[in-house]
Amino acid sequence: MDQNTMQRLAADLGDLELITDSTALQRYSKDFSWFSPVLTEALEGKRADAIVRPTSEEQVRRVAAACYRHRVPLTLRGSGTGNYGQCTPLRGGVLMDMSGLNKVLWIADGVARVQAGARLVDIDNAAREKGWELRLLPSTYRLATAGGFFCGGFGGIGSITYGSIGDPGNVLGVRAMSLAEQPEVAEFRSAEARDLYHAYGVNGVITELEFALTPAMNWQEAVLSFPSFMEGVRFCQTLGRATGVIKKLLTLLADPLPQMCGLGKDVGEGRAAVLCLVNRAALEAVEEIAANFNGRIERQQDNAEVYGTAKSLVEHTWNHTTLHILRKHKDITYLQSGFRPWENVEKVEQMYRHFGDEVMMHLEFLKADGAVTCSGLQVIRYTTEERLNQIIQYHRDNGVHVSNPHTYILEDGGKLSVDPGQLAMKQRLDPAGLLNPGKMRSWDEKGAAA
Ligand SMILES: Cc1cc2nc3c(=O)[nH]c(=O)nc-3n(C[C@H](O)[C@H](O)[C@H](O)COP(=O)(O)OP(=O)(O)OC[C@H]3O[C@@H](n4cnc5c(N)ncnc54)[C@H](O)[C@@H]3O)c2cc1C
Structure with missing residues (x-):
């Protein structure tokens, strides 16, 4: 990102600091892709130009609007425990650390409503206080966030009973924001919510999620x-x-x-x-x-x-x-x-x-x-x-x-095919293609064909 754009971005963000310290840029642009010798090489040197750390939805909205206005790529990060360079910005730009939105909003009747950056361990503990627990946890639950699990994960502890986090009934709804001059924030339920599942954060910025719980057990x-x-x-x-x-x-x-x-x-x-x-x-x-x-x-x-x-x-x-x-x-x-x-x-x-x-x-x-x-x-x-x-x-x-863990391209790691729901959601929430460009091949090919 050139200095001019950086300055205009900073002006739009107001009191929200743009962090440009090179150690932080390097650390926050990485996840556990080093598990793969292929990815280690492929992602060498890929990093953000600046980091923002919002703590409220209003601040997230400011970032989404500013990135859209100045056509700056935006990459989302929970705790960075993904395995395929999921939160590594492929074309620089801003990395938005979502871990400041970390509130458990409410727990009632076997459902937990949380902000996207809430850690799973905190949600699970809060649920247990009310006699419930999360159905599914990745083994990284002590660090992993709700948004990161839904957008980057699959399942884990609990999958022997509840399958995957993308199975109907496990995540009931999400609140997601678009990248636009005036960002739209909408609640998506059931199948529509699942269009944002395992999309590596390229088709919308999730700010809240609703998890179905299960009765707590010894x-x-x-x-x-x-x-x-x-x-x-x-x-x-x-x-x-x-x-x-x-x-x-x-x-x-x-x-x-x-x-x-x-x-x-x-x-x-x-x-x-x-x-x-x-x-x-x-x-x-x-x-x-x-x-x-x-x-x-x-x-x-x-x-x-x-x-x-x-x-x-x-x-x-x-x-x-x-x-x-x-x-x-x-x-x-x-x-x-x-x-x-x-x-x-x-x-x-x-x-x-x-x-x-x-x-x-x-x-x-x-x-x-x-x-x-x-x-x-x-x-x-x-x-x-x-x-x-x-x-x-x-x-x-x-x-x-x-599911090849040695690629950072969304489609190559998962179903090996285009997901029309994911693509339609991207068209709606990220029409300018700013969410970590280069990750979703079907979007890039669509752009090239247009
Ligand atoms: C040792 C180890 C063990 C693991 N075990 C498991 C396991 O048991 N099960 C499993 O499924 N995974 C596992 N993983 C992968 C990873 O830990 C999980 O997927 C975890 O839930 C990711 O959460 P995170 O907050 O670290 O997400 P991040 O790595 O920060 O992000 C993951 C993806 O989600 C996107 N994202 C993050 N927040 C948002 C948001 N608010 N809106 C939209 N997109 C967003 C990011 O852009 C990125 O593409 C493991 C990884 C490691 C290194």
Whole structure:
């Protein structure tokens, strides 16, 4: 951004400071894309020219109007825990840190209304005070914001019962703002709200969200071990379907991942590990089902005693498993895949046998359209980008969906197709295409064709 534009922008923003300190610019322009060697290279040097930190919707409106007036790119950031450079500005401009809008507005009748920058841990704690809890949390819940989870995340702790944050009924509505001379603020409900789901913040500025809650529960955390990976898979599939056991988490790690991610004290070498959160009264049932697959409980703890700390097993699941491994091991990267419910066990076994130690199996069991299945966060021994692409292609050729975590382009990371709802929402709320330009290929192609 040239000095002239910066000055005019600053004048429009009034008392809202434009931060241009280079350390801050570098830090705020990054997320956890360093998990991917491909993204690390691709996003090198991409950063904002200035940061703003609004604390009210009125200030957000000022930023949206000023960026529109001066045609300056605007990138939104929650806590920056995304994995694909989601909050990295591709073409400079202003980065708006939404974490100052952090109020829990109200909680009533199993619903929480919050500002977009509220941290999930704070929402969850506020809900628990009233006998409720959030249905879904990413393993980064201590830092992650409501807006960042909805626009960048997928699911996590709770997905074994509630699926994804984008499933109908989990997020009931959002309040979102346009980029315009006079920004429009509108409430979107149900399907319209979901047009802003997982859009990487490129089709509207969300200022508030409404989450459906679930009654608070006394959760017990348990580590189990199994002599073989496939016995672990069959146990998870059976426990996932066991209707009498209330579940919040069901994670499976093939040998040697338990050793690599710091669970070596709990799980002996050569064994597969299962980490789960179940209602306390169900532990005997879990033990009984595990015995059918030659498994045993190795350790258990009360979730309430470790909630919000690194001691919780939650912080060894989802992408926290990858994080622990990356901290200790070089030449490692990961994959994100989805197995179809009617064939997940069979396909998992096929991939496991085909790749052996090169693609180490980390599975998160979850519900998809009401059925139990699993997604993979496989840990890969990285050699070259070409080999990584071959691994991805083999999965796709065999009916395993891959949400490629090695691209920063919205469509390439997810459904591999244009989402007409997302595109229409962008046309409505960001007609000038200023929200992190370069991220949404379908928009750029539409512009090029016009
Ligand atoms: C170790 C680790 C573990 C993880 N585990 C999980 C997991 O279990 N489940 C999961 O789903 N993800 C997981 N993630 C990814 C990430 O932590 C989550 O998606 C998290 O919810 C992102 O929240 P955030 O506030 O950090 O968002 P950010 O990273 O700041 O932003 C994410 C996206 O949302 C957009 N955005 C932010 N705020 C707004 C807003 N107000 N309006 C519009 N757009 C906005 C941003 O532009 C960006 O594109 C993990 C990541 C790491 C590094």
